Amino acid sequence: MIQNDYYTEENHGTYEMHSIGDFELEDGGMIPNCQLAYATYGALNDAKDNVILIPTWFSGTNIAYDPYIGEERALDPEKYFIIIINQIGNGLSSSPHNSPTPVDMANFPNVRISDDVRAQHQLLTEKFSIEEIALVVGGSMGAQQTYEWAVRYPDMVKRAAPIAGTAKNTDHDFIFTSTLMEAITSDPGWNGGNYQSCEEVADGLKRHANIWAVMGLSTEFYKQKKWDLFEVNSLDEFINGFLQPLFQAMDPNALLTMAWKWQRGDVSRMTNGNLEEALGRIKAKMFVMPIDEDMFFPVRDCEAEQKLIPNSELRVIHSICGHFGLFGGEGADYFNQIDRHLNELLSTPV
Amino acid sequence: MIQNDYYTEENHGTYEMHSIGDFELEDGGMIPNCQLAYATYGALNDAKDNVILIPTWFSGTNIAYDPYIGEERALDPEKYFIIIINQIGNGLSSSPHNSPTPVDMANFPNVRISDDVRAQHQLLTEKFSIEEIALVVGGSMGAQQTYEWAVRYPDMVKRAAPIAGTAKNTDHDFIFTSTLMEAITSDPGWNGGNYQSCEEVADGLKRHANIWAVMGLSTEFYKQKKWDLFEVNSLDEFINGFLQPLFQAMDPNALLTMAWKWQRGDVSRMTNGNLEEALGRIKAKMFVMPIDEDMFFPVRDCEAEQKLIPNSELRVIHSICGHFGLFGGEGADYFNQIDRHLNELLSTPV
Incomplete structure (x- = not known):
């Protein structure tokens, strides 16, 4: 274990911890006393049918979804019990830097999207006795988990909205993620995962x-110099003053754990590689919501999957920020789209 | 100087060398006895009005344009005197690895697109007494040089066809190129530019x-598994068997010299930053030819510039290979488009 002051409630808001015990992983290995960090909004009703589950994206934590939630919004804590569960390895839930031996640092095992979803299922059923989810919604790796939920637990998930992500990761995404990983592992300070501080990396x-600056936004974002969407004033500030410090505060092994998982997200692992069969299992009413300027989860990739999902619709979100539109920098221009679609989805009888 | 067996006539076809003497650079510094490597097809006619000039792209040499040239093609050596001039720093013309002190290796000075175009102008006028160019055509950094030619020597350039490149490099292109450079300079073996062999890098x-694998192609190329366009059979072969060995044979400092130059291509340097004024100087009939799937020279960026060019048309090329469409892997599907537009351009009276 090492100290990393980025992963605190001061930075990520209030969250609870729940142990799912010794958690066996799909690829082998086990996380002893596996901890899930989760944040909730609103209250679970007596019928336990007002649950909205939100899984987290790469490098993100529960706090990232705070701007998606509010009174009079689609994700309204007055109506719903909203639970955001931090993915394993994201720095708040059990992760390389905060785990004791034998799974500390470089010894942390490989975790899959399917492991996360099984872990989340255990949390929801054990801790809250939840048997029905009104909506699973999440962006990017949160979308990967949303798909996994809808395929793995089709009777439990009533509605689902994967935003800017895919059910089966593409080759292009795989090699993109590899470059993100190589940027870290090529640093001698990474030392095979056994550094003393993220500052060494x-x-x-x-x-x-x-x-991320190249692939996370869009060419049009840069052309129109939309720095103000991230509350900075120049290209230099955007890169050197925002993106670099953001990632430099994070744990390198956490990023690598999530990246490895992202690369291998694939619901067709449940159907011997048959994606059509896997997506055909989905019973949820689903809105597939890609972002039009996304450079690595392009609309056409998401649309190809959507066509294989029985009760689904394609709802394209516009954002000049590309994938980083998820960050919500465009404010109402972005969230009004999200809310409109989610309101419609939530009001659809199932 | 160090040995690099990649830069031979065996690999790059026959070329001639011409010294333009001690060549002063725009950013300061000088290349003593600066050598330009050039290849020619066809013969210069008596009127010296049948010249087609082709500048090279990043990492490419004269040989890269061989599939663009042929009898009954637009670039027909039976009709035209076609001259391909290797950009400074590309490994064949004066470059870090082949230059003696005081400009060897890490001491090689910064070179700009404008330096290349001035050097090429000197070659054409000194060596061949050429005063008129029927067509300047080039891809990527070759397009950057094409724009520079059309703005810098407007009376000399009669027609111009920049393919998959811009007149003024974008911020997004700049940061993309930075990641390409950092991939090299982060290797301890690069040693500040003073390695003994590219194998150390x-x-x-x-x-x-x-x-390059992420940004050079398109998401659709990977989705459709179009490996055969590069004469390989799998993703693994495409990355590990084709792309990696290709770049690993090249000189790291050469790539860095070209990348620095690419980042700063900007015809508006001639007009105190006024791009509209610079492009307004162009007298050539110009076809602006972006590739539809290009991830870093997108059509809309090229179209915005085209609209500022008096006698120009936008001619979009389709290629699932994105920027690497330039490599010509699609064969007739690609070259028929190029030939059709260039035939039309060449037959336009000016």
Whole structure:
């Protein structure tokens, strides 16, 4: 275990911890006393049928969804019990830097999207006796988990909205993610995963941030110099003052754990590689919501999957920020789209 | 100087060398006895009005344009005197690895697109007494040089066809190119530019290739598994068997010299930053030819510039290979488009 002051409630808001015990992983290995960090909004009703589950994205935590939630919004804590569960390895839930031996640091095992969803299922059923989810919604790796939920627990998930993500990761996404990982592992300070502080990997994390700058936004974002959407004033500030410090505060092994998982997200692992069969299992009413300027989860990739899902519709979100539209920098221009679709989805009888 | 067996006539076809003497650079510094490597097809006619000039792209040499040229093609050596001039720093013309002190290796000065175009102008006028160019055509950094030619020597350039490139490099292109450079300079073997062999920088060159894999093609190329367009059979072969060895054979400092130049291509340097004024100077009939799937020279960026060019048309090329469409892997599907537009351009009276 090492100290990393980024992963605190001061930075990520209030969250609870729940142990799911010794958790066996799909790829082998086990996380002893596996902890899930989760944040809730609103209250579970007596019928336990007002649950909205939100899984987290790469490098994100529960706090990232705070701007998606509010009174009079689609994700309304007055109506719903909203639970955001931090994915394993994201720095708040059990992760390389906060786990004791034998799964500390470089010894942390490989975790899959399917492991996360099984872990979340255990939390919801054990801790809250939840048997029905009104909506699973999440962005990016949160979308990967949303798909996994809908395929793995089709009777439990009534509605689902994967935003800017896919059910089966693409080759292009795989190689993109590899460059993000190589930016970190090529830093001698990474030391095979056994550094003392993320500061020793500052160069690698900086390169990691720089690749995100290329792929995470859109060419049009840069052309129109939309720095103000991230509350900075120049290209230099956007890269050196926002993106680089953001990633340099994070744990390198956490990013690598999530990246490995992202690369292998694939619901067709449940059907011997048959994606059509896997997506055909979905019973949820689903809105597939890609972002039009996304450079690595492009609309056409998401649409191809949507066509294989029985009770689904394609709802394209516009954002000049591309994938980072998820961050919500565009404010109402973005969230009004999200809310409109989610309101419609939530009001659809199932 | 160090030996690099990649830069031979065996690999790049026959070329001539011409010295333009001691060549002063726009950013300061000078290349003593600066050598330009050039290849020609066909013969210069008596009127010296049948010249087609082709500048090279990043990492490419004269040989890369061989599939663009042929009898009954637009670029027909039976009709035209076609001259391909290798850009400074590309490994064949004066470059870090082949230059003696005081400009060897890490001491090689920064070179700009404008330097290349001035050097090429000197070659054409000194060596061949050419005063008129029927067509300047080039891809990517070759397009950057094409724009520079049309703005810098408007009376000399009669027609111009920049393919998959811009007149003023974008911020997004700048940061993308930075990641390509960081992949190399982060390799301890690069040693500030003073290695003994490119093999010492193999890891950095591999990461460089991997980033090209993400941005150089298109998501659809990977989705449709179009490996056969590069004469390989799998994703693994495409990355590990084609792209990585390709870049690992090249000189790291050469790639860095070209990348620095690419980042700063900007015809508005001639007009105090006024792009509209610079492009307004162009007298050539110009076809602006972006590739529809290009991830970093997108059509809309090229179209915005085209609208500022008096006698120009937008001619979009389709290629599932994105920017690497330039490599011509699609054969007739690609070259028929190029030939059709260039035939029309060449038959336009000016």
